[in-house]
Amino acid sequence: MEASIMSGIFSGLLDVKPIFKDKEVLRSTYTPDHLPHREAQIKSLAYILVSALRGNTPSNVMIYGKTGTGKTACAKFVGRELEATSAEQGRECSVIYINGGIIDTQYRIIAHLAKLFDKDVPMTGWPTDQVYAEFKATIDEREQIIIIILDEIDKLVKKGDEVLYNLLRINSDLENAKISIIGISNNLQFREFLDPRIKSSLGEEELLFPPYDARQLGDILSERAAIGFEEDVLDPAVIPLCAAFAANEHGDARRALDLMRVAGELAERAGDGMVTKEHVRKAQTKIESDRIQEVLTTLPTQSKLVLYSVMSTGGKPHLTTGEVYRAYMNCCKITGMNALTQRRVTDLISELDMLGIIMTKIANKGRYGRTKEISLAIPHSLVRSIILTDSRLKVLEGCSTPLQRTLGETWNV
Numbered sequence: 001m002e003a004s005i006m007s008g009i010f011s012g013l014l015d016v017k018p019i020f021k022d023k024e025v026l027r028s029t030y031t032p033d034h035l036p037h038r039e040a041q042i043k044s045l046a047y048i049l050v051s052a053l054r055g056n057t058p059s060n061v062m063i064y065g066k067t068g069t070g071k072t073a074c075a076k077f078v079g080r081e082l083e084a085t086s087a088e089q090g091r092e093c094s095v096i097y098i099n100g101g102i103i104d105t106q107y108r109i110i111a112h113l114a115k116l117f118d119k120d121v122p123m124t125g126w127p128t129d130q131v132y133a134e135f136k137a138t139i140d141e142r143e144q145i146i147i148i149i150l151d152e153i154d155k156l157v158k159k160g161d162e163v164l165y166n167l168l169r170i171n172s173d174l175e176n177a178k179i180s181i182i183g184i185s186n187n188l189q190f191r192e193f194l195d196p197r198i199k200s201s202l203g204e205e206e207l208l209f210p211p212y213d214a215r216q217l218g219d220i221l222s223e224r225a226a227i228g229f230e231e232d233v234l235d236p237a238v239i240p241l242c243a244a245f246a247a248n249e250h251g252d253a254r255r256a257l258d259l260m261r262v263a264g265e266l267a268e269r270a271g272d273g274m275v276t277k278e279h280v281r282k283a284q285t286k287i288e289s290d291r292i293q294e295v296l297t298t299l300p301t302q303s304k305l306v307l308y309s310v311m312s313t314g315g316k317p318h319l320t321t322g323e324v325y326r327a328y329m330n331c332c333k334i335t336g337m338n339a340l341t342q343r344r345v346t347d348l349i350s351e352l353d354m355l356g357i358i359m360t361k362i363a364n365k366g367r368y369g370r371t372k373e374i375s376l377a378i379p380h381s382l383v384r385s386i387i388l389t390d391s392r393l394k395v396l397e398g399c400s401t402p403l404q405r406t407l408g409e410t411w412n413v
């Protein structure tokens, strides 16, 4: 009996017209075989790396560009082609991808590289010199060229630049193997922070990836849609709308692809059989709200407390920094957390403003001078639900009334 109910549920769902042919190709982790509007950058990178096919060490390269401009996709694509061509020629050339935001210490990077070359190095515990020595000895057993793509290289350097310095000068200790680095960063100011010794060898070559415009994003989406969606499920207005939304932000192809995929998921879940402009608009709202949820959950506890203080003062539309600070001090008392200075809290307020969670505006109060007015930019319920999952702040649950009283008024929460 139960089995027949279950199969009934599934057969009902299977009757719905499928939207996706292959959803994976609509994700940002997928590297397509064709990257429209990046021909020039791909050619430049190939021109630099072709030395490897002649047995020479390619120059190191830095790739700059805002998020979603195809830096990673192009570097991986050229890397894949290089490995395939060198294999055809019988040359040893490997291209290794490392995300510096994930593998982010010198030790872990070298241990990870050593492991890729079958040298068993523990992920912690050895002196760093020993890990380097093992890695160098292993790769130098053969004549080979190793190209390391270091994505989010700026995050890596934030924790110290020794690893870059050491990798960039490793070739002088090697006889047979040679290493080249491709660094990727979406921080255009990154170069300015670098030690001059690193700057000159890392930036031997530099490539810039400009943002896409709406027409270019439209072409990228059309190629992806052709392999990712079933035929005739996209309303013709969907791709131009996704492209226009993403071009408005900053020409981010990842955002455009996410919009198109999420719009498809919403259409599929509703059993609509066709993706329309309405689904794209809903997808835009959903992505934005998911982004805010993520930002909220990863905020440091003190920032959460400041945000809660803004919310706890409830219906009052525009708060001054002083009012937020008084509410904050009260929240500190209730939670037993250390109170920061008003100056520091003002900095945290500015950070929350930049993240789009609160709004601040400077108001002119005539002879009283200028003052900052603060209000919440997201629903109270969202702040409440996420903030209160932080165990140190849980005690604030249901404390809104005392907080209002500290401001001497009774606003509605």
Ligand SMILES: Nc1ncnc2c1ncn2[C@@H]1O[C@H](COP(=O)(O)OP(=O)(O)OP(=O)(O)O)[C@@H](O)[C@H]1O
Pocket: 027, 028, 029, 030, 031, 032, 034, 035, 036, 037, 038, 065, 066, 067, 068, 069, 070, 071, 072, 073, 074, 185, 186, 220, 253, 254, 257
């Ligand atoms: N020219 C293009 N053609 C097809 N797909 C593209 C193109 N440019 C970017 N994409 C796609 O957009 C998504 C994001 O691209 P990618 O990860 O390369 O961006 P990025 O510049 O490295 O961004 P970030 O700095 O955030 O890592 C990927 O799915 C990628 O395949």
